Amino acid sequence: MRCSFPLIKSFLVLISMVLLSIVLLPDCQPDNTKKIVVYTSVDQVFSEPILKLFEKETGIRVMPVYDVEAAKTTGLVNRLITEKNHPQADVFWNGEFVQTLLLKEDGVLAPYKSPNAVDIPAKYVDPQGYWTGFAGRARVLLVNTKLVTPSDYPQSMFDLLNDKYPGKQIGIAYPVFGSTATEAAALYAVIGQEKARAFYQQLNDRGVRVVDGISVVRNLVSSGQIMMGLVDTDDACGAIKQGEPVAMDFLGQNDLGTLIIPNTVALIAGASHPDEGKKFIDFVLSREVANLLVVSGWSHIPLRPVNASSNCLIDPDIKGMNVSLQDIYQQLQPSQKDLAGIFLK
Secondary structure (H helix, E strand, O other): OOOOHHHHHHHHHHHHHHHHHHHHHHHHOOOOOOEEEEEEOOOHHHHHHHHHHHHHHHOOEEEEEEOOHHHOOHHHHHHHHHOOOOOOOOEEEEOOOHHHHHHHHOOOEEOOOOHHHOOOOHHHEOOOOOOEEEEEEEEEEEEEOOOOOHHHOOOOHHHHHOOOOOHHHEEEEOOOOHHHHHHHHHHHHHHOHHHHHHHHHHHHHOOOEEEOOHHHHHHHHHOOOOOEEEEEHHHHHHHHHOOOOEEEEOOOOOOOOEOEEEEEEEEEOOOOOHHHHHHHHHHHOOHHHHHHHHHHOOOOEOOOOOOOOOOOOOOOOOOEOOOOHHHHHHOHHHHHHHHHHHHOO
């Protein structure tokens, strides 16, 4: 009996193609999985677990875009403005508020009033629903406890001008970026442009150490290269948790108060997945997430009562600055213009 090898070969090729098409068939089907694109400036170590929990609880796939500290939130904000006519993101979860207010002004955001925001103080919620604040942090002075005793801790921002604290032993991030810029805008709003500009001019004249980023300030204080520096509570608490010889000093308790910085979350105008975006906003504004952000070490000044406690103890009665977020926002550009001229010559 003679075998027709070409025929057998053709038959085997046909079988292979059928099997291959079966294997590839799932990839050829449309992806009906619900999804959402979230831009967030919150450090990935804190935001990623929340995003994954949202996926687990809702079945909605999250495609995150994270910012990096070097960009100081500005990178994502510029991207959102650039994409305004063809939005790629559905939600912006910001670790601060000033840039979120800028996005509202530029028409990048869409209004949405979450039912989970009903017990958040009105000062942290946009009246028109374009953004909602939650999970507060604070600006503090981080002090090296080997170099400064508690009795010598500064009590006010203005104490940083005292000659008892050498200028070169004080560290700040460039006050035209990030939460350091927000603090400067708040100071402008509270004491007025002339006095605030004079304060920063004197800081610069004293030779304070100005560095690229709050984490650099934290490391300089922790290592004892400088006595003290202005940081956020998450940076300070991180250093304390690692056993560094540092302590937090809440400035302004006897005068201006401490700047409290809320996270903000907002829906993007023209989002491709608005319903999923609203579900995400409801989720991050829930009490469950409020507690998780306290436990994780990201939030230290909750904007409403929570059941969780932080390993980094902070007095819940900390006196905050008596200033609206809108007033701070209005002073951002004037303060940045002034301080760029002072610190970025």
